[in-house]
Amino acid sequence: MKKLVAEFIGTLWLVLGGCGSAVLAAGYPELGIGFVGVSIAFGLTVLTMVYAIGHISGCHLNPAVSVGLWMGGRFEAKNLAPYILAQVLGGIAGAGILYLIASGKSGFELGGFAANGYGAHSPDGYNMVSALVTEVVMTFMFLIIILGATHPKAPRGFAGVAIGLGLTLIHLISIPVTNTSVNPARSTSQALFVGDWALSQLWLFWVAPVVGAAIAGLVYKSLSPEK
DSSP states (O other): OHHHHHHHHHHHHHIIIIIHIIIIITTOTTTOOHHHHHHHHHHHHHHHHHHHHHHHHOOOOSHHHHHHHHHTTSSOGGGHHHHHHHHHHHHHHHHHHHHHHHTTSTTOOOTTTTOOOOGGGSTTOOOHHHHHHHHHHHHHHHHHHHHHHTSTTSOTTOHHHHHHHHHHHHHHHHHHHHSOOSOHHHHHHHHHHHOHHHHHTTTHHHHHHHHHHHHHHHHHHHHOOOO
16 A cells, blocks of 8 residues: 555656646746756656655556566566556546646636647647657657666666656657657546547557557566576
8 A cells, every 4th residue: 555655646746747847837938948848847756756755666657667567577467457546546636736726827728738649639740650659669768768777787776867867858859749648647637637639539648658668578578687
């Protein structure tokens, strides 16, 4: 239960910090942080949580990460469903807090609410194939980074830095394509508030990250040096 609570809190922070920066700060007049700032914010959420809860739950914060770690032989199958549920609920809680904050401004409009999308709902108009390839490859690389940085033979104490910077780089690459998911819990939390198109396109942001993570788990397992 402690592990599940940690995953709930960590995923809440990821959504509130990452999506919150996009909704509240990215377009703020004159002082907006832009998509570079949003990319950094997502990286910082993971970086901070790795050191805050990594020793409790492993700091997955992401159903795709849990699947990738399982495929890589680093996580037990019996824990997959509870972890994923905790992550999704944490993400929804984070989105709920963000909605309460954002809706307190006069003239508030929900808009895209940092939801992920493709086609007409891609930030720069990329189609479904581009979105699918982007999410599979970016999640694949994210899991390669995670599996490598947390390997017993990797330099100790620096996993959080590598993982946080990795997620920042992923966002710098892919925000224009899909608004960057690589995390089904993060996508679900925003889609539930937006509804409509966001829910109809949500399937891609579950399928692609999970597929990319699963492939990465198998690939890294075959490459990984022995403990």
